[in-house]
Amino acid sequence: MRKLIHRLAALTLALPLALPAVAATVNQTLPPRVMEALKANKIESSALSLVMLPLNGDGVPTFVNADVSVNPASTMKLVTTYAALELLGPNYQWKTEFYADGPVENGTLNGNLYLKGGGDPKLNMEKLWLLLRDLRANGVKTVTGNLVLDRSHFVQPNLPVFDDDGNDRNKPFLVGPDSLLVNLKALRFIARNEGGDVQVLVEPPIATVRIDNRIQALPRAKCPGWPDVRYNPIENEDGSVTVVATGKLAAGCSGQSYLALLDHQRYAAGAVRAIWAELGGSILGGDRVSPVPDDARMIARAYSPDLVEIIRDINKYSNNTMARQLFLSLGAAMRSEADQDDAQAAQRVVRQWLAKKGIISPHLVMENGSGLSRAERISAREMASLLQAAWRSPYAAEFISSMPLAAVDGTMRKRLRNTGVAGKAHIKTGTLNTVRAIAGYSRDGDGNSWAVVAILNHPRPWGASSVLDQVLVSLYNRPKQSTAQR
Known part of the structure; x- marks a missing residue:
């Protein structure tokens, strides 16, 4: 009898805490300005998955198309970098x-x-x-x-080799991972016209890279922002590469290009x-x-450098190669005999880690951990749950500071200038031909913090970045709740 009384008393104490959670208000509509931006860009609202979760304060969560499996593009890097912080540790080194x-x-x-x-x-x-x-x-x-x-x-x-445009084969952002990755495998070509003499140099000066300089020297003129200089690589039978440099360059002008032409x-x-x-x-x-x-x-x-510095480079500048390198490092550090390779090991490790955190992720598909993939998937709710967990993590400060700061640095440095959001949102961006995405943390006008995920998948996402910016502006300008509502 005494045990029954104790159980009833415990249940009575628990009810007041449980009832508000059941009756909590949830918003399931897009902000009006976001709807207007979608219509202006001829994009259906069904293409946008949106979750906004209050992390403090008294805001109402928003869930729109939150459980749709979507391609997150480079916002997938948040999964990889947060997992690495907790599984490898912030001071991990290679x-x-x-x-x-x-x-x-x-x-x-x-x-x-x-x-x-x-x-x-x-x-x-x-x-x-x-x-x-x-x-x-x-x-x-x-x-x-x-x-x-x-x-x-x-x-x-x-x-599979990823090539979104079909002509990016030699672009450094497509360089794959390797146990011995040197300088992201990038070759820097510098062309200079000094007094009518055009010179082309390559850094580092690798002996197997030869230059065939056919650039035409022009008289002195205003130097363009993007000089008309092109580089066409030709593979030679001896394993060397001849790079044919063509175009035109005015006297006193210079230009540089980065290419990845050699294997690791x-x-x-x-x-x-x-x-x-x-x-x-x-x-x-x-x-x-x-x-x-x-x-x-x-x-x-x-x-x-420590892992903390590495994830800053990955998230601030959306470095695909470094993200893939980190993903494989997770697998290599925790590989089991059952794993066929380090990508499979990393996938297993991340899923186990999420499960221990109580984050259910049936939509999560990780191929290389960078988002530079057509196979990778997640839902907006799953990404928001991860951000919510990271907010409570001992490494929250390190994780949040690794993301671009709106209107200040990284891939967000030119966005949301002259808005209230400037300097108040740490946001990871994602871009593929058919994807525009943002995920991270932002503040509203009252100074409350929110986890925000907005992922748009559409065949023609032209203007979609402005739609996502409007998500953050609408959150910042959200109507203040009255005392009665609170």
Whole structure:
């Protein structure tokens, strides 16, 4: 009897807390200004999935088309980066190492030099230069053997190559991940017309990249924002690439372009050899790929920046390659024997992590973790639930600050200027040919914080970015609730 009384008392105490949740008001209509923007751009309202969740204050949640499976484009990076923060830790680092399989005597390594990649997403030219400087400081100047690249850290998935426009094959944003990703595999071409003499240089100066300069020199004129200079790569039988530079360039003008023309092996080896030669070193052998032998000794090591800095680059500037690198790093860190590759391992790990958080995600499909995919899917409700969980995370500050700040930086730097939202919203953007998306955190006019997800999938999403901006403006300008409503 006493137990029954205790149970009834507990139930009575619980009812006042449970009833408001059941009777809570939910808005299921789009803000009027958002509807107007959709109509102005001839986009059906069914194409827009919208969720706005109050994180504090007394706002009413909005759910419109919230449980539709949609392509989130680059807002998928929020899933990858938040999972990495909690699963790997904010101070997680990657390492890149040089090994030797022979003795070093009087500045000469009598053997092979191994470069072992650890999946560092930000192994840029400066970091590689410092690593090679460290190699010189450890007494190596001449290598009698080969330069051997160890690219075995990742178990790579066999994924389709993404090309949204059909002519982006050499664009750096399409570069795939690799255990030994150097400088995002980008080649920078600089064209200058100095006194009628047009010169074209490439950085880094990789020996297997040759320039055929056919740019026409023009008299001095006002320099255009985008010079008429084009680069056409031609693969040679010996494995080198000849880049034919054409177009016109006025005297006193310059321009630069970024292309990804070499595979990971040729780029990494070429970059190492170029910097090593500048440091006065030499490698007498050739290039090959092989794991580091068990009996080789480590002679130089470099660490990446902390994960917190990496996710800032990924989310602020929507870096696809770094996001894919991070996704595979999740898989590599927690790979099981049942996983076929590190993408499959990452998918499993993220799903298990979400389940432990109580986030049900039947619509979630992760292919590469970057959103640069036609296969990836999520619902607006699932994304908003993740943002709500991240708001309560110990790493909330690190996660939120990684996103672009409206009208200030990253992919949002030119949006929402001269509005009340400027500087008050941390928003990740997403863009594909048929997708426009935003997801993140924003404030209303009362200073209350909201999780906001707006994903638009449409064959012709022209003007859709203005529609999504209006979502944030409407939230900021939402009608204030009266005391009676509260």
